[in-house]
Each structure stands twice: as C-alpha cells, then as structure tokens.
Amino acid sequence: MNRGTDLDQHKVVQLDRGLFFVSYKSAEDATSPPRVMVSPAPGHERRVELVLHPDADEPVLWQPNSSMVVRVEAPATLLVQVLPMRHGGSRAAAVRIEPITPGSPPTLTRTAMAYASPAVSSPAPALTQDVGPGLHVLAHVAGIGDVMVGQNAWIAGPTAPSRVEGIMLDWPDMPPGVDIRYAVQFANASAGNSKMVPLGTFAGTRGRALPITGIVLEMTGTSDLQFVAEAVFLSAPTLRATGRRVVLSGPTGREPLVGLRINVEGTQQAEVAVSVQPEPARPSRKEASSGRVRVFRSRPRQDAAAAGTGSARSSHP
Structure with missing residues (x-):
C-alpha cells in the first residue's frame, strides 16, 4: 500500500x-x-x-x-x-x-524447526545421516550436539555411552490414525519432569548439563503398532521395553541416560517355531527297528515386566 x-x-x-x-x-x-x-x-x-x-x-x-x-x-x-x-x-x-513489511520466513519442517528454535542453542553443529523413512529420533548429546538417526539405530549407546540431555521424535510418513506423545524426566524435579509433548517437539535441555534420567513413550490410535525401545543408563545393564506405553529408567531412577534406540513394529506375535529332533538313543536289550521322533515346541522368550504398561528385559551391552 x-x-x-x-x-x-x-x-x-x-x-x-x-x-x-x-x-x-x-x-x-x-x-x-x-x-x-x-x-x-x-x-x-x-x-x-x-x-x-x-x-x-x-x-x-x-x-x-x-x-x-x-x-x-x-x-x-x-x-x-x-x-x-x-x-x-x-x-x-x-x-x-x-x-x-518483515517478509515471510521459509517454510520449515518440524525437524528443521527443532534446529532453528531460538529458545535453546546447541554448542556444536548437528550430526545427521540418511535416516530414511519411518520414525526419526533427534537427541542432544553432551559434548557432541544434536544427533539424528532413523528408527532402530543407537544414539550414543553401549559402544559409545554419552549423556543424553534432550530428545525429539518425528515421523514424516506416520500412518493415519496414530498419535505419539513422549516425555523426559530429570533427577532434578524442578526441571520440567514428565511433560508429555507431541511429535516434532524438543523435550529436554541443551547445554545445561542436565542429563535425562527417564523417558516415557506413549502411542494411541487404532494401529497395531508398538514401541520397541532400548536404553542404557550409567552403570546399569541395557534395558529393553516393548508396548504402546513404555517407561524407561535406571535402577534408582537417578542414573543418567547414556544410550537410546527406538523402533516401531507390529504387535502381532510371530508363529511359534516347531523343531523336530530324534530321541536320544537309550540302552535296550532289543534293537529298535527305527528311531522314534518327538516334536518339541519352543517357548517364546518372555520379557520381564518393565515400569509402566510396557514390558522390559535387561541384557548386557
């Protein structure tokens, strides 16, 4: 005008x-x-x-x-x-x-907005890789900066443990009817514990030396998907949890998170494996004319109950 x-x-x-x-x-x-x-x-x-x-x-x-x-x-x-x-x-x-006129900012994806956010600053440039389709996980790692991986890939973890101070989940091609929310917990209760946030929102801190001590993942909707998450907390074995709601924390709830891997998979159980093995030979006065065959049904490995409604088991990294 x-x-x-x-x-x-x-x-x-x-x-x-x-x-x-x-x-x-x-x-x-x-x-x-x-x-x-x-x-x-x-x-x-x-x-x-x-x-x-x-x-x-x-x-x-x-x-x-x-x-x-x-x-x-x-x-x-x-x-x-x-x-x-x-x-x-x-x-x-x-x-x-x-x-x-102030002009118009460029259109940013939710992932790009996390990097461009002026509320928090990263002391080091983000490390990214070709994450491909599916769930994307961004984490701020102490001494490294922002790191982004695809689903089922480790951030820090058993071979390179480092303090994780914040996370963000994104899923550009997420199936319709699915809703995902998540939260992080800190040892310091005043740091904003357990505030559930939607996809594309950074939860945690950057550059404040406040390591995460717990993570809550929650999935709702009609989909048959569930989380499969693994976490490494300092001086504790690797924790694995599955379910539509998963809570991950160390033995005392105060151990820093030093590794994280999150995947999403279907909830349908795989078919029970059946193995056929000959019966071991037994001493007998009469030689059997043919070996008998028994059918053994293998038992699926049961995960130990984890905190929350998901299930978890521990294994050494």
Missing part, C-alpha cells in the same frame, strides 16, 4: 494492521513550508502508536525530508493535517505513507 498525495489542510487515511513509514516529501512553499501533524482519529487512539525520533516531543513533521513510524495494532483511521507556518501561508504538502 503506497499512498502519495498533495494535502490541503487535512487527509483521512485508512490503515490495516501493520507498521507504516510516514514521510514528508515536499512542499509547495519551499521557503516557509507548512508543518504536518499526524494523529489517530478520535476513538482509535488505542489502536495506533506513533513512533517518534528521540529528539521529538510531538508527532509533527516540520519540514520536507522528515519522517516518523506508525504502528497499527488493528485496522484504524489516521488523520494527517497540514498547518501553515505563518498566517496566510501555504497549506500544500506531499506526504507518502508506505508499509514496512
């Missing part, structure tokens, strides 16, 4: 919400130019803010090439009045009102 006009006494200008630059361009009487006074229309005072030069004490442009800024919170009416400098003097002046 550009407005340029020769003003005679006064002008009423309708402005939308925004920031505007008011510029006194020229005057018909160059030797004794009129002054230009800017003010909100009666009743619109709360919608309009006049931003003046530090040395100015009233919203008046005294001569050509002077200017001010107008900030409009909601559509409002602005009055621009031209007043002669002397009795019978000229009232003709050219004033232009131009919008000041």
Whole structure:
C-alpha cells in the first residue's frame, strides 16, 4: 500500500494492521513550508502508536525530508493535517505513507524447526545421516550436539555411552490414525519432569548439563503398532521395553541416560517355531527297528515386566 498525495489542510487515511513509514516529501512553499501533524482519529487512539525520533516531543513533521513510524495494532483511521507556518501561508504538502513489511520466513519442517528454535542453542553443529523413512529420533548429546538417526539405530549407546540431555521424535510418513506423545524426566524435579509433548517437539535441555534420567513413550490410535525401545543408563545393564506405553529408567531412577534406540513394529506375535529332533538313543536289550521322533515346541522368550504398561528385559551391552 503506497499512498502519495498533495494535502490541503487535512487527509483521512485508512490503515490495516501493520507498521507504516510516514514521510514528508515536499512542499509547495519551499521557503516557509507548512508543518504536518499526524494523529489517530478520535476513538482509535488505542489502536495506533506513533513512533517518534528521540529528539521529538510531538508527532509533527516540520519540514520536507522528515519522517516518523506508525504502528497499527488493528485496522484504524489516521488523520494527517497540514498547518501553515505563518498566517496566510501555504497549506500544500506531499506526504507518502508506505508499509514496512518483515517478509515471510521459509517454510520449515518440524525437524528443521527443532534446529532453528531460538529458545535453546546447541554448542556444536548437528550430526545427521540418511535416516530414511519411518520414525526419526533427534537427541542432544553432551559434548557432541544434536544427533539424528532413523528408527532402530543407537544414539550414543553401549559402544559409545554419552549423556543424553534432550530428545525429539518425528515421523514424516506416520500412518493415519496414530498419535505419539513422549516425555523426559530429570533427577532434578524442578526441571520440567514428565511433560508429555507431541511429535516434532524438543523435550529436554541443551547445554545445561542436565542429563535425562527417564523417558516415557506413549502411542494411541487404532494401529497395531508398538514401541520397541532400548536404553542404557550409567552403570546399569541395557534395558529393553516393548508396548504402546513404555517407561524407561535406571535402577534408582537417578542414573543418567547414556544410550537410546527406538523402533516401531507390529504387535502381532510371530508363529511359534516347531523343531523336530530324534530321541536320544537309550540302552535296550532289543534293537529298535527305527528311531522314534518327538516334536518339541519352543517357548517364546518372555520379557520381564518393565515400569509402566510396557514390558522390559535387561541384557548386557
């Protein structure tokens, strides 16, 4: 919106919400130019803010090439009045009102927004790899920075344990009807424990030396999917948990998280394996004409109960 006009006494200008630059361009009487006074229309005072030069004490442009800024919170009416400098003097002046636009930020994915967030800063650049489709896991690792992996890949972990201070989950191609939320826990209860957040939200801290001591993963919806998560807590064996709600923490709940791997898989149980083995030979007076065959049904390995409604078992890394 550009407005340029020769003003005679006064002008009423309708402005939308925004920031505007008011510029006194020229005057018909160059030797004794009129002054230009800017003010909100009666009743619109709360919608309009006049931003003046530090040395100015009233919203008046005294001569050509002077200017001010107008900030409009909601559509409002602005009055621009031209007043002669002397009795019978000229009232003709050219004033232009131009919008000041901030531009538009580039469209960011939820993952990119996590890197661009000004609320927290990373002391080191993010380390990324070709994570492929499926669940993406971003973690802030002490001394390394942000690390992103695909599902079923370790962040830190048994071979390279490091303190994990924050995580973010994302799933660009997540099946419809699925909802995932998660939370992190700290040894310090005042650090914002157990606040469940949606996909694409960073949970935890960066650069504050506050290691995570627990993680909660929760999946809802009609899908037959579930979490399969493994975590390594300092001085504790690797913990493995499965289920639509999983809680991971160390033996005392205060051990720092130093490794994490998260996968998503179907909840359908695999078919029970059947093995066929000949019966071991037994001493007998009569030789058997043929070896007998027995059928053994292997038992599926049962996971020990984990905290929460998911199940977990421990194994050494």
